[in-house]
Amino acid sequence: MQVLAEIGVLFPNQEALAVFEKHGVKADGQKVFLTEDQVMKAIAQAPAQFTIHARNSERDVRIGDGVPVLAPGYGAPFIVDLDVGKRPATMDDYHKLAKLAHALPNQDLSGHLMAEPADIPPKTVHLQMLHAHIVHSDKPFIGSTAGAAGAGHTMELASILFGRVGERPVTIGLINSLSPLGYSCEMLEALLVYAHHRQPVIVAALSMAGSTGPITLAGVLGQQNAELLAGITLTQLINPGTPVVYGSASTNLDMRTGGLVIGSPEFSMLTGAHADLCRYYGLPSRSGGALTDSHSPDVQAGYESMFSLMTTFNSGIDIVLHAAGILSSFLSFSYEKFVLDDEICGLVRHWLQGFPVDEETLAFPIIAQVGPGGNYLMEMHTLGRCRTEFWQPAVSSRDGIESWMAAGRPDATHRARQRWQKLVAEHQDPPLDPTITRQLQVLVDKQ
């Protein structure tokens, strides 16, 4: 609050500044100074929970009710594949990734900007990506926040699918702050469009302890809290009640390489503290994911991704962007890791359910019948449950060590490749009204 009142936050956008001015917020040029009273009154108007509607209502997702909603990785410029390593993403990749986002059972939102295609002009690439999600999946899609154009096109496409946009949330956009203590003009343009249409936004910081934030994690947390509260306040001044999620992807630099790290304990410490702040403010939270600094789906990618996913779930985060597919400290996306991460999302979700304890499962009569030194394998209690009692992986292997040797020592990455190729090959777009299909295509083609 002291940062907001005394240091201020930069809003380089005339419309945003005009909104603040209209509500009596003190400003100095593009720098805005908010009082605790102004902030707390504004954020009190944002809902603690909301639903994002999908074109298939069975796919609707509820944000903020204690069950984490998962979405694929976001914003990687590169693909890492098993053959050549790092390469630029293409629109062909994007179609495949959108199909996988639809097929993978633990991704609740189909995502956006998973890996940005480099073979489409930057001015229209957001439209191509949005269109891919809308036709390949009936899950809720994340919208574009590529300035006024990206946000505007998101609203146009959504209005074709859902009719007038504004009645209820039908997408969600990611608004990043520009640390320290500012926003880019492009992001503010998008924020304005989303808020005018009463569509949800995640307002999120990616501060780096040691460069765009203080090196101490408490300092990062305090600074980003000021940034985020200022942005969230703006959404409520524009359109009170607009759903907004308080987000963090902040972390530390590795001081030896100068690079951002996301598989670090520091990222996960910030996630936990961030989630506490969200609960304090009564706002839904976004952080975490299956995060790694490795550049391939190797053992490091495995343990770092599971670590950050577990700390995310433990922290009680509401939206988990980057829940699957990300490598290289956000810089690359992997098909193989996409299916592997979706599997570990399922594993963790299953584990969280626990197991039932009742007379039937305590099985005293069976224990008495089998007796000391006996075996349960052929008991009806076993046979009747043997296909359903336990979680079954789709990619992880449980073959014996002799089979593994005989098969030439395959690893999980190669099974993951088989799985994503099969899922892409078997993909069928979910049914969509032909008129809507045509209208969507017309909008995309005219750009």
Add this chain to the structure above:
Amino acid sequence: MQVLAEIGVLFPNQEALAVFEKHGVKADGQKVFLTEDQVMKAIAQAPAQFTIHARNSERDVRIGDGVPVLAPGYGAPFIVDLDVGKRPATMDDYHKLAKLAHALPNQDLSGHLMAEPADIPPKTVHLQMLHAHIVHSDKPFIGSTAGAAGAGHTMELASILFGRVGERPVTIGLINSLSPLGYSCEMLEALLVYAHHRQPVIVAALSMAGSTGPITLAGVLGQQNAELLAGITLTQLINPGTPVVYGSASTNLDMRTGGLVIGSPEFSMLTGAHADLCRYYGLPSRSGGALTDSHSPDVQAGYESMFSLMTTFNSGIDIVLHAAGILSSFLSFSYEKFVLDDEICGLVRHWLQGFPVDEETLAFPIIAQVGPGGNYLMEMHTLGRCRTEFWQPAVSSRDGIESWMAAGRPDATHRARQRWQKLVAEHQDPPLDPTITRQLQVLVDKQ
């Protein structure tokens, strides 16, 4: 309690049966029936906390005070190496592993039986392994429970190192039950020796839901609780106050392959429930580890190991056997995974510490000085802390993606190999009195 009173537990050992009989416990042949009163009175005598002393007192470990104590993998018959895959372990391997157990910073106990050498006669292999731990490390060592001989030699070696054994815990032995509802004669022999010497034992079950236990997890938990309480009761009837840890490594079968699985959500669910029972009985707990069903240190090994390690820490387990090195559902041990797992143990431990929030770390004056749009990289607040503020990995890579491509796309496994080879090459046995060294050697040689 109903299982104990009505179904009974097998104790195929005359001395054990005589102890039960002396204390008025009902028996039918080798089957012992305990009442709730007999059990609760016995376990109330076991300490809730105890210290295992090392020959270097700085290495002493406290069991049961809320901080998990970590120990390497235990009991693998095979080594998996990067060149040939699965092969039998040798005594040469064992010396290297014992040196690594000493070097790795997050292993608190030096371990035992990590990978059992196949090139030493079974009758004396326990002595060779014990000797390797004692000379290569001054951490506390786990003792042998290979029948009366293994346990007896453990006490002999310990008495050379520590003088008369019995005053205080100087080792700990792993006593496994034989599910369902029994113990082997060999394990009971060892239990008797440890209890007579008042040395700690872990009494643990490895029931398999679907074969040696009911297919339902609640049933496994109930059955193994009966087994374990019976074994723990025996320790207290022999020598009240003997430290004893209540342990579980129980899990499910994969019903497709018929194999045991340890990277499963079911293993971790049982760990959590088991830890709750330990707290109920006021006994220290053992479960978990860095567990995987994969046969190589691949991405699956990474995510499964981190998953089970996180659930173990979350459950509040006191002793974590298998905290590093295990592959293949307990069947193999890997040098590379040993150092990788030790690193993730350190990562999780660091994360659990959290970060300080105070005036210094909140850094308001620095935030004010840098201001909106500034950079912290060259601030004294940053420079003065840049070597110490963040956790630093020894194996995980944080190189950039271009460096990774230029280096030929190395993975973490290859860095792990470099690290263990370096640690073994640099190993020096910690100093030990020459008379003790000679006495130990005489005992080993005379067998």
